[in-house]
Amino acid sequence: MSSSPVIEVIDASVSYMIRHGASPTLKETAIQSLKRQSHDVEVKALQNLSFSLNPGEVLAIIGRNGAGKSTLLKMLARVLPPTKGRVIVRGNVSPMIELGAGFNGELNGIENIALYGTLLGRTPKQMRQRAADISAWAGLDESINLPLRTYSSGMVARLAFAIATDIVSDLILIDEVLSVGDAEFQEKSKLKMKELISSNSAAVLVTHDLKAVKEMAHKALWIDHGRAMKYGDVDSVVDAYLNA
Amino acid sequence: MAEVSMSKEIYDSQARGKVFADTLKAFWDYRELIILLVKRDIAVRYKRSLLGLLWTLLNPLLTSLVLWFVFINIFSAKLPDGTQFAPYLLAGVLLVTFFIQGFNQAADSIALGSGILMKIYVPPQVFAFAGAVSNAVNFCFGLFALAFISLITGDGISLFFPATILVIFSMLMYVTGLGLLVSVAYVRYDDTRSIFAILISFMMYLSPIFYPKEILGETMLAVVNANPLTSFLDVFRYVFSNTGSASWADWAYMGGFSAFILIIGIRSFAKAWPRIVVMM
Secondary structure, three states: OOOOOOEEEEEEEEEEEEEOOOOOOHHHHHHHHHHOOOOEEEEEEEEEEEEEEOOOOEEEEEOOOOOOHHHHHHHHOOOOOOOEEEEEEEOOEEEEEOOOOOOOOOOEHHHHHHHHHHHOOOOHHHHHHHHHHHHHHOOOHHHHHOEHHHOOHHHHHHHHHHHHOOOOOOEEEEEOHHHOOOHHHHHHHHHHHHHHHHOOOEEEEEOOOHHHHHHHOOEEEEEEOOEEEEEEEHHHHHHHHHHO | OHHHHHHOOEEEOOOOOOHHHHHHHHHHHOHHHHHHHHHHHHHHHHHOOOOOOHHHHHHHHHHHHHHHHHHHHHHHHHOHHHOOHHHHHHHHHHHHHHHHHHHHHHHHHHHHOHHHHOOOOOOOHHHHHHHHHHHHHHHHHHHHHHHHHHHHHOOOOOOOHHHHHHHHHHHHHHHHHHHHHHHHHHHHOOOHHHHHHHHHHHHHHOOOOOOOHHHOOHHHHHHHHHOHHHHHHHHHHHHHHOOOOOOHHHHHHHHHHHHHHHHHHHHHHHHHHHHHHOOO
């Protein structure tokens, strides 16, 4: 195995300008700029973050709502480029962020396996070969041939989780997905995550479940208002967060 | 050891590639996804409709029928050297449908796909291109209807009809480029959609879809000829059933302008996207 880290975040920041008195239309924007009323406000979503993650390591990101956890995860998912600094990700990424984005209600389970898997960078042919196993793991039985709009939200989440974890990727990004489904499925998905991590995948875990953090993570990053408050071993970061 | 890391895909946020070449490469790399998206598009559109795939043919046929009733007496005598009005009209309607719907879908795809684009890394341009391709497929279905109408009205089909592929290819570049060019505005501002709808309908009326160019005065003829859509229509009618005429200038304008718009669209999209995506 290559020893280079899966993730390197070097002094990365994400900021953007919002126009005060938000104007969703071109007309209003034009009028405002003519009247010179507009004053832009800079939002600093993430500020000067630096960390790295090696294969087989799990990093937990903790913090209050709106601290920038999801923004950070999007940055690691390559969806959001940093406005300053640098992000390097080596290998393929399985993003488990709001599972099921990309599903289509009119298509059946099998067709959605092909579509979602292809969105994640695999080929339709690979996905068709894996469809039976994926469906079995998600416990969908005959429902797999029905349109997705007939599924319960739990079934959709199980299917999405099964597809996303079907292959071993170099990096898994997890946003609260361990809290979907019933208790039995939560246990099953935690086991699956541990299995993937032991096969040398790196993972970044965003969750409010501090018990899961202590159970699964090797290190933790606490962020608040987009800034790193503490970064290091799980126990000391969680303790600092709880005492804040 | 080196080989392992060589085979891995490496994302570096600071890497700056060649925007245009990289986007075209993405269209190729994501071809399986594009095919799936097009299939999904067609399947979803027709799954719940009674007429199914026939609707693709019926829609332009009915539009043409209405226009035919309204304009047959006014325009058919003005068409050059015995060209029949029905295939002339249908060819125009089919190509303009490809243009308008392709543009709309390409432009909308980014805003509609934002749910996916914010969570899974897929180059957003791929969604715009897939929207254009799916309308190219619709256009190809329509060609069967056009062939039928051309044959029964006596216009016939030209031996050069396979060259229609070049018209399709140019239109793909044109609508993908235009779609990318405005898609960022669609994401950002709610009212841009109606502004562009008006501009697009201008372009439509300033091209010879249902009227022959022969009825135009000198000034209007110059305006209509400056519209790239006119070159598309001239070339398409000429290669498909050898009606009217298409000069080399028409070919060059069709291909050149489309390529130009595609380059502009891809470049401006790549520039604007990082600023838009943080606000989504």
